[in-house]
Amino acid sequence: xTARPATVEExxxxxxxxxELRGWLYNRRKAGKLQFLIIRDGTGFLQAVASEADLPPEVxxxxxxxxxxxxxxARGVVRADPRSPGGYELSLTGLEALQAAEEYPISLKxxxxxxxxxxxxxxxxTPRQHAIIRVRAEVIAACRDFLDGQGFLLVDTPILTPAAxxxxxxxxxxxxxxxxxxxxxxxxxxxxxAAMAFGRVYCFGPTFRAEKSxxxxxxxxxxMVEPEAAYLDFExxxxxxxxxxxxxxxxxxxxxxxxxxxxxxxTAPLEGVRPPFPRVSYDEALRxxxxxxxxxxGEDFGAPHEVAVAGHFDRPVFVHRFPAKVKAFYMKPxxxxxxxxxxxxxxxxxGYGEIIGGGERLADHETLRRRIREHGLPEEAFRWYLDLxxxxxxxxxxxxxxxxxxxxxxxxxxxxxxxxxxxxxLNRIYP
RNA sequence: UGCGGAGUAGCUCAACGGUAGAGCAGCCGGCUGUUAACCGGAAGGCUUUGAGGGUUCGAGUCCCUCCUCCGCAGCCA
Numbered sequence: 001x002t003a004r005p006a007t008v009e010e011x012x013x014x015x016x017x018x019x020e021l022r023g024w025l026y027n028r029r030k031a032g033k034l035q036f037l038i039i040r041d042g043t044g045f046l047q048a049v050a051s052e053a054d055l056p057p058e059v060x061x062x063x064x065x066x067x068x069x070x071x072x073x074a075r076g077v078v079r080a081d082p083r084s085p086g087g088y089e090l091s092l093t094g095l096e097a098l099q100a101a102e103e104y105p106i107s108l109k110x111x112x113x114x115x116x117x118x119x120x121x122x123x124x125x126t127p128r129q130h131a132i133i134r135v136r137a138e139v140i141a142a143c144r145d146f147l148d149g150q151g152f153l154l155v156d157t158p159i160l161t162p163a164a165x166x167x168x169x170x171x172x173x174x175x176x177x178x179x180x181x182x183x184x185x186x187x188x189x190x191x192x193x194a195a196m197a198f199g200r201v202y203c204f205g206p207t208f209r210a211e212k213s214x215x216x217x218x219x220x221x222x223x224m225v226e227p228e229a230a231y232l233d234f235e236x237x238x239x240x241x242x243x244x245x246x247x248x249x250x251x252x253x254x255x256x257x258x259x260x261x262x263x264x265x266x267t268a269p270l271e272g273v274r275p276p277f278p279r280v281s282y283d284e285a286l287r288x289x290x291x292x293x294x295x296x297x298g299e300d301f302g303a304p305h306e307v308a309v310a311g312h313f314d315r316p317v318f319v320h321r322f323p324a325k326v327k328a329f330y331m332k333p334x335x336x337x338x339x340x341x342x343x344x345x346x347x348x349x350x351g352y353g354e355i356i357g358g359g360e361r362l363a364d365h366e367t368l369r370r371r372i373r374e375h376g377l378p379e380e381a382f383r384w385y386l387d388l389x390x391x392x393x394x395x396x397x398x399x400x401x402x403x404x405x406x407x408x409x410x411x412x413x414x415x416x417x418x419x420x421x422x423x424x425x426l427n428r429i430y431p
Numbered sequence: 432u433g434c435g436g437a438g439u440a441g442c443u444c445a446a447c448g449g450u451a452g453a454g455c456a457g458c459c460g461g462c463u464g465u466u467a468a469c470c471g472g473a474a475g476g477c478u479u480u481g482a483g484g485g486u487u488c489g490a491g492u493c494c495c496u497c498c499u500c501c502g503c504a505g506c507c508a
Contacts, residue, residue, distance in 0.1 A: 031469090032462040051463075067457090083464055103441075107456045108467040110443055114500055170506075186508090211506050212432075224508065302505070345508090357508060402508030427500090 003075040003094075008044035011088050014078045021046065021074045021090065024125070025066050025101075027108060035063050037092070039074055045127060048074050048090040059095050068104040069125065072097050113415070120422055121431045131259035132418050135252055136407045140204070142251040143225045143401065146244050147202045152227055155194035157187030157203040162381060172210045172220075183208035186400060189330075189385050191228035192361060195396055196388050202227040214426045215303070216415040217353055219404060221424040228398030234332075234342040234360040237397035238318055241346055241356055242275045244401070245316055249273045252410050265412040269350060272314050279318040282340065285309050300326040301345075306354060310347040316355070320344035329371040332360045346399075352409040358399020365389035 006019035023041030030036075033052035038045055050063045066072065076090035083089075106122050116123045123129055144154070160174070160181045171182040187203035194201040204225045211218065227240070249270055252260070260267055280288070285305075289295050293308045300322070301309075310317055321340040324333055331341035343359030362368045368389055372379055379386075407419035417423040422431065 027467080029465045029468050030462080031465055034463045034465080036465050036468090038466090047466085049464080053463085081464090083466090085466055103457065105441070105456090107442060109455050110467090112443075112501085115442070207508080209507070213504090213506055214501090215503075215505095218507070222508065300506090304504090354508060400508060405508055 006078075008039070008041050008046040010043075011046060011078055011090075012080075015080050015088070016078065018075065018077050018093065019090070021048075021076075023072065023074070025068060025070045025072055026125075027068065028063070028066070030064070035060070037063060037074070039072065039090070040125070044086075046086060046088065046090060047084045048076055048092045050092040050095070055092065055094075059092075062095055062097060063092070065100075066097055067101045068107075069122070070097055070101040071099045113417075117417065117423070117425075117428060118430070124421060127262060129418065131256075131262040132407065132411050132413070133421060134259050135256050135263075135411050136403065136419060138252050138256050139248055139403060139406055139410065140223075140225075142248040143244065143403075144204065145251075146247045147225070147227055150200070150240070150243075152200040152202045152229070153194075153198045155191070155198060155201040155203060156205065157184065157190035157194070157226075159184045159205065159208075170209050170211045172208045185209050186224070187226050188228065188398065188400065191226055191398060192385070192388055192396065195228040195230045195398070196392065196394070199231075200227070200229045212426060216417075217303075217405060217408070219416055219420060219423055219425065222420065223403040224400045225403065226398060226400040228396065230394050230396045232360075232397040233395055234320075234344075234397060237358060237360065237399060238277075238279065238320075238344060241318075241344075241358065241399055241401075242277050242316075245277075245346070245356075245406075246273060246275055248406065249410065260411070263411050263413075265410070269314065270410065273316065277316050277318055277346070278313050279320060279344075280309065281321045282319060282323065283321070285319050288312055298323045298325065303353060306345075306347050307351045310349055310351070310353070314349060316346050316348050318344045318346055320359075327359075329375040329377065330361050330368070332362045333367075342397075348405070348409040350409065350412075352405065354402075355405045355409060356399050356401045358397065360395065360397040363389060363393045363395055365393065 003018045003020040006014050006021060008021065021039055021041050023039050025037060026040040026045060027038040028035060035050040037048040037050060039048050050060060052060045073096040074090060074092060075094035076092040079089055079091055080087060081089045106119055160176065161184050162181060171185060174181050174183065185207050187205065191201060191203055202225060205223065206221055207224045208221050253267060253270055286295055286297060289305055289308055293304050295305055309319060321334055322343055324339055324341045327341050327343050331343045334340050334342050341359060345354045346356035347353060348355045362371065365386060369379065369386060372382055404416050404419040408416045413419055417425060
């Protein structure tokens with residue numbers, strides 16, 4: 001009988017057939033003349049049963065001696081068997097080892113965060129990490145499909161930039177031949193240029209922040225989707241964000257339910273993520289906070305404030321019209337109340353905090369110049385940006401969605417470090 | 432940077448100021464349906480508990496300095 005290559009994912013289509021799996025030995029349990037090998041091939045995990053009675057002695061011995069994560073070619077007959085986790089198993093007829101792994105460091109027992117992060121390159125092989133990374137891929141695909149479907153054009157923005165978007169204190173500096181460059185902390189300013197060229201655009205890529213923050217929601221390097229649209233006003237921007245979040249959640253629920261189950265994520269709160277999302281002004285938020293986390297007008301939200309406000313709602317909530325002085329220079333002041341800006345943060349429920357920040361941009365040339373000066377930013381560096389207000393300036397809005405925070409929320413993660421394949425944390429850049 | 436917690440076997444953790452231990456992994460053996468399998472055995476700490484100093488008859492344990500990690504806060508997505 002010839003063995004056809006197959007993947008664990010599609011093994012159910014090969015019941016009764018002889019197949020070859022190309023993968024790794026995830027675990028083995030021994031029971032005398034039987035051995036249960038858990039084989040993973042990247043698409044899933046499958047139990048293979050090695051029976052001493054049905055195998056040449058040297059193959060049975062090979063099964064016995066191979067270490068965890070040895071690379072193997074496993075041949076056998078696919079059977080449906082309720083005793084097997086997953087419902088299918090492979091009756092082993094042959095096994096070949098490409099490389100026999102010894103003393104694999106990550107056992108199936110518990111490990112600490114530091115140890116696992118040091119072995120992130122191997123940690124990624126576990127079922128839990130598979131589930132998270134698959135959800136992440138789905139979130140990214142959902143963002144792009146949604147925006148493509150809404151007429152947004154992908155326009156990439158640079159990672160090496162000459163100056164700060166929001167000041168230089170949180171920028172990673174790097175050499176650029178004879179001068180200095182900074183790693184982008186946002187594609188927004190370039191996005192605005194692209195929006196004036198193409199109307200509706202978005203960028204998607206890694207962003208870098210040299211903030212010395214060590215919390216469960218911060219990465220030094222994280223991925224952000226940033227749509228920007230000409231002729232989009234503040235309200236339209238909120239509606240767009242709402243539709244996009246609903247799209248992402250629905251798609252993950254539809255296509256990655258098995259992964260959420262593996263993560264033991266209670267999906268009930270996610271099922272309730274439907275429009276409209278509540279909208280709370282900064283002033284209203286202060287009133288909500290009064291009894292629990294009082295905040296003086298003019299102060300920016302801290303993490304406890306975000307959690308307290310979001311705790312009032314069963315779905316994401318917009319907090320809008322923050323005091324102008326705590327927000328970035330490019331935000332448009334509310335024409336009816338110039339001490340607040342037409343910006344909004346979207347706070348995820350269940351304590352996950354801000355997942356989107358955005359708003360309507362300042363379109364007036366002179367006001368923008370003044371704000372740049374007021375923020376102590378070098379006007380020269382923003383000459384090209386100011387040009388956008390000199391040559392056909394229009395009302396426009398946009399936002400940035402943090403991929404890892406959305407993934408952490410949807411997966412119910414305790415820490416954002418699991419939401420990205422190789423997290424860059426404060427004092428950690430290995431592996 | 433501030434506050435709090437923790438560094439003991441490869442991993443996860445015990446040990447009142449009084450002889451450093453267990454589970455898991457690895458190794459040897461047993462078991463034909465295991466589900467992080469289980470059972471038995473030997474070994475594993477270079478006089479050794481992150482590093483250095485101090486108190487004490489005696490320090491993993493108490494004190495000081497430093498290092499590393501974790502949590503929280505600030506900042507933000």
